[in-house]
Structures are given as C-alpha cells and as structure tokens.
Amino acid sequence: MDQSLSTDIKFVVAIILEAVVLVWGLVGGVSLLGYILPVLVAIVCTTITVLGIRDFFRQHR
Amino acid sequence: MQDVVVNWTGLDWLAIFMYLSIMILVGWYVSRKVRNSEDYLMAGRALSYPMVVATVAATWYGSGAVFGTAELAFNAGIAAFVVWCVPAHLGRIPLALWVAPRVRGVKENTIPALLGRLYARPVAFLGAVLIVCYSSRLMDIVSVGIMGNTVTGLPNWIIGAVIVGVVICYSMFGGLWSVVMTDVLQFFLMTSLTLLLLPGVWSSVGGFEGLRAALPAGHFSPTGGLPVSQLLVFFLLGFQVYADPAAYQRFGASNSAKTAKRAYLTCLLIWMAFDTVMTMLGLGARALYPELQGSKAFLTMAINAMPPFLTGLWICSILAVIMSTMSSFFLVGATTLTCDLIKPLFRPCMTDREQIRLTRFFMVCIGFCGCLLAFQFSAVLDAVIFLGGLYLASAFVPVLGGLFWRWRFTVAGGFLSMLGGMGTTLVWQFLGNPFGLKPMLVALPVSFILFLPGNMIGKPIDRNAEPVNECE
Numbered sequence: 001m002d003q004s005l006s007t008d009i010k011f012v013v014a015i016i017l018e019a020v021v022l023v024w025g026l027v028g029g030v031s032l033l034g035y036i037l038p039v040l041v042a043i044v045c046t047t048i049t050v051l052g053i054r055d056f057f058r059q060h061r
Numbered sequence: 062m063q064d065v066v067v068n069w070t071g072l073d074w075l076a077i078f079m080y081l082s083i084m085i086l087v088g089w090y091v092s093r094k095v096r097n098s099e100d101y102l103m104a105g106r107a108l109s110y111p112m113v114v115a116t117v118a119a120t121w122y123g124s125g126a127v128f129g130t131a132e133l134a135f136n137a138g139i140a141a142f143v144v145w146c147v148p149a150h151l152g153r154i155p156l157a158l159w160v161a162p163r164v165r166g167v168k169e170n171t172i173p174a175l176l177g178r179l180y181a182r183p184v185a186f187l188g189a190v191l192i193v194c195y196s197s198r199l200m201d202i203v204s205v206g207i208m209g210n211t212v213t214g215l216p217n218w219i220i221g222a223v224i225v226g227v228v229i230c231y232s233m234f235g236g237l238w239s240v241v242m243t244d245v246l247q248f249f250l251m252t253s254l255t256l257l258l259l260p261g262v263w264s265s266v267g268g269f270e271g272l273r274a275a276l277p278a279g280h281f282s283p284t285g286g287l288p289v290s291q292l293l294v295f296f297l298l299g300f301q302v303y304a305d306p307a308a309y310q311r312f313g314a315s316n317s318a319k320t321a322k323r324a325y326l327t328c329l330l331i332w333m334a335f336d337t338v339m340t341m342l343g344l345g346a347r348a349l350y351p352e353l354q355g356s357k358a359f360l361t362m363a364i365n366a367m368p369p370f371l372t373g374l375w376i377c378s379i380l381a382v383i384m385s386t387m388s389s390f391f392l393v394g395a396t397t398l399t400c401d402l403i404k405p406l407f408r409p410c411m412t413d414r415e416q417i418r419l420t421r422f423f424m425v426c427i428g429f430c431g432c433l434l435a436f437q438f439s440a441v442l443d444a445v446i447f448l449g450g451l452y453l454a455s456a457f458v459p460v461l462g463g464l465f466w467r468w469r470f471t472v473a474g475g476f477l478s479m480l481g482g483m484g485t486t487l488v489w490q491f492l493g494n495p496f497g498l499k500p501m502l503v504a505l506p507v508s509f510i511l512f513l514p515g516n517m518i519g520k521p522i523d524r525n526a527e528p529v530n531e532c533e
Contacts, residue, residue, distance in 0.1 A: 023143055052112045
C-alpha cells in the first residue's frame, strides 16, 4: 500500500477512535477525563507552537 | 438576576497590556522577513505543518465556537458534543483528504480568483462582494465589546475599537506571515489557558458524580432529547467550512499538498478534544451558576476560579480566540478587495508594492467600518451578517463543483448554482424559515440541482486553459 495512503488511513482511524473514546467518556461519566484531557491537549498544543516557531526561524535564518 | 462580579485589578490590566504589546511586536518582527506580495498575501506558500495546524485551528475557533459549545452544553448537556461537534468534525474529513490538497495545487490565491478562472468574471465579483461581508466579523467585534464591558466596566465600543486597532496593526505589518505567527502564539494561549481551567472547575463540582446530582438527567442523554430534524441541521451546518475562505487561504499557503491535508486532519483531532473540554466547562458552569445565562455563567465561573493576573491572562486567552479569527478574516477581506475587485476592474498591472499598500489600506477600512457597524449602526449589522451567511449558501456548490466535477462543465452551471443558492436563501428568509428549516439547508440542495442542468447550457469550459495576463 502507498505509504501516504496508509498514513491518511491511520489519521482517519485515529479521529474516529478519538470520537468514540470521548463520547464513551462523556456518556459513561468518566471523571478522570476532566483531569487528563486538558493536560494532554495543552502538551500537544505547546509542542506544535514550539515547532511552529522553530520552523519560522529556520526558514528565515 | 445575579450578575458577573469581577475583581479586576491592575495586575489583570498588566496581563492584557503585555499580551497586546507582544502581538504587535511579533507582527512587526515577522514583517521584516516579507519581501514581495506573495510573501505578504500567501506567506510565500511556505507554511510548515505545525504552522498550518496552529493557524487553521486558531482561525476556525472564534467566539461562536467557544461560547457556542459551552452554552449548548449549559442548556442541553453532553449532546452539545455528541450531536453538534462529533458529526461536524467527522463530516470535515473529506475536506482534509481531498479538498485541501486540490486547493494547494491551484495557482489562484483566493476563492473569487478561482471562481473567475473556472466560470467567468461576474461570478468572481459576486463571490468577492459576499466574501468581504463574510470577512467583516461583526459578531466577533460585538462579542469582544460585550466581554470587555462585562469584565472591566468600560464601554463596549472602546474595548471593540482597541482590540480591532491592535488586530489591524499587527496584521498590516507582515500580512499572512504576521497573521500566521501571531496565530501560532494565540493558539498556545487559547488552548493552554482555556483548557487548564477545567481541572479546577472539575474538582469543585465533584466530577461527573457531582454533576449528576446537580443537573437534570436529560443533560447526560447523548442526544439531549433533540428531534432528528434538529440533529440533521447540526450535521449540515458543520459543512459551512467547505466554503470558508480563510481555510482555503491556508491550504494554498501550505508548503505542500501533503502538509495541507495532514495539518487539517490534526486540527480535527485537536478540535474534538477542545470541544470535549468546552462541553465539560459548560456542564460545570450550569452546576455552579444555574441561575445565570449560558455565556455569562461560563465567564463568571472562569473569572471566579482565577487569582489576579491569571484572570487577566485567561481573558487574554479568550481574546486570542477572537483576535486570531478577526485578523485572518480582515486579511482575507482586504486581499479580496485588492486582488479580486480593484485589480481586475481598475488596475490590472498593479505592482507588488501597490498591492501590499492597498491591502493594508483595505484592512484599516474593514476594521473601521466593522467597528462603526457593530456599535453605531446596529440596524445595518444584521444585514451585513446576513449577506455573509449568503456567501456560504451560494459559493459552496460552485467552488467544490469547480474543483471536482469531471463531466461537462459550463459558465451557466456556476452562475445558476450561485444565483440559486443566493435566491433560495433570500426567499426562505423572507418566508420566515418554513418548517423551521434554516435557509442554508434548502439553499444547498437547490444550488446543486441547478448546477446539473446549468452545465448542459452553453460552451464547455477548458479547465487547462492558462489564465489571460492582461498586462501583456
């Protein structure tokens, strides 16, 4: 299988899986979600921010 | 009714001042790297994966998305996420997989330019006028004024004018480069500070156990007891982004088709998690302040959970949500006026420098008119917002049809579908939304139905024809 296609499929599966887990967490009343989720998202978003700034300086060195 | 009580201190003002100053400084610093109009309008088509993720995520999330999700959760419970957010995000997967790479592959910088090449100039002009209305972000200006007034007590229009002034200032400096790099920082602020509010709120309401005791049982039903027609409306409304000019601008500015696609897929992952947090905050607000109205309860809960300075920083995160959207759309509106209306109509041979100057001038005009309309001429406000909504109903089919329709394809097809979408929206609105259906839900099918016979009329378009350079 084309590598690009397999990455796309992994992304789509990840999105669907995330939706299922989050819906299950809300419907099932998993309280832990309220503590873990914001921290996880904050870590991911901070990483993206740092990489974005790094790319800008690399491009405009 | 209990109102928002805020202990707004000098430290909070300091946080706001620092945030606004940093945004202007970043905009100015980035502008030093801009060399020509392609840098200014399309960031040199060099945006990397993390940059596209940050700017797309920050731009799409405006005041409506943040306060709207929390407010829906406040009123309808977890259905806000299950029936509003999940279908909308899943429905956008095709946009990432097929539309984003296709848009990156075309030469045109804007949607009207694309419409102009695919169909004819009048279609492009019509699209351009509607995009300018859509880009005025009047609701964001109104929201920022109300939020500022609620928190600081200053008049709405002063807060609105200051924020619009700062947005124009940093966006004008370096165009899309400035907008993207301020978006990157605003993305960090909006996600970290807004999300880190949840653990504190969650422990004070006692998690889901506490919420179940405090809220009606219907708040934990996946569909919230909403009728199927309402669920369908929610699903279809999520498709608005398929004609969003700011998303198209970012797809076009990505450094490759693969970057555009992967970045948008990543945004879907982030948005879904962010929406879950907003839903939980909405539930928390309902448990803590059931007597207040949704957005006000959300704001009160956040402000009361924070000490001085952090309250100011949290307000900065909400400003980041709104300002990142405003800056992107002001630039889209100004670019559309310059490149899709003034340039083809009056100055086909405009130089790079003239294009940049004119875009800056139009950004100031859009911001100034936006403030006037939002706070002084409220009678016109609804009309401009309505015209903006008209854009989505009329451009959706011609734009996607132009990109993907593989069979016979004519100017009449584009014209008819655009006019059909627009006309149906106007008539439906005039009739007072029969059957409780939103105009867009009727306009989109009509627009598509007219697109089909329209493509049987007239001479077929040669898609591979090179655009005419009028300067030669």
